[in-house]
Amino acid sequence: MTSPAVSSRALPHPERGEIRLEGILHALSDPMRLQIVRELAAVGDELSCSHFDLPVTKSTTTHHFRVLRESGVIRQVYQGTAKMNGLRRDDLDDLFPGLLDALLGAAARQAIRLGSG
Amino acid sequence: MTSPAVSSRALPHPERGEIRLEGILHALSDPMRLQIVRELAAVGDELSCSHFDLPVTKSTTTHHFRVLRESGVIRQVYQGTAKMNGLRRDDLDDLFPGLLDALLGAAARQAIRLGSG
DNA sequence: TTCGTAGTTTGACATTCGACGTACTACGAT
């Protein structure tokens, strides 16, 4: 009944020092990826890919999560068949203090403005 | 000796309410455009396109400035043959308080980190 | 061991992007 063990299947992440602002902005300039990040931030915990009910196929979902991981926005780790996703808050806050919160705040504001909770 | 008059040549800008966060992030995810915006912010005034010495042709320069204008990041106005560019600070600060400064701060930090004033 | 669930990989496709060159327009200065 315990959670499945963390697997060691390879999942390349950029190191903290390799993360680029341009890459983060590009990753978040896609509405679907921005939504994923907002949800991760709201929950404040790791979520599996399948937790998200995205209006695209599985392969497209895989693609979006990979863009987020390779840009340094999220960290991914296998846990059984599930792949858990978590924001790299520590690294992002260290590299760019205040940026993530400003982005999340802006996204929240826009969501309200455009009339969708 | 006075400045040339502001011309009325058409230059479509999105209204404040039409500006989208995703568009801003996409616009700023290009290194050249991010650099332009940093420079505009540093000067705090309007600058002509030709003030920037970009390593691309004139037509590519036109392209980048148009992306910035159409995403709502800058405002452009003709003044004689020159086209003056200014940040839309008022609109951006109203729509997304703190976002622009966070982005500029992040860009400055990264520039220092990567060792280029 | 067999099955189902979660996610990957590959290849295709249409679109967009960043860059270019050439020909063009708009305006100020001479």
Add this chain to the structure above:
DNA sequence: ATCGTAGTACGTCGAATGTCAAACTACGAA
């Protein structure tokens, strides 16, 4: 009226992007 400067428009090109379908892998449960 002519010239030079600033920037545009258009067409092109190669690379990247977002999407899909189909075949596949990895793991837990029965």
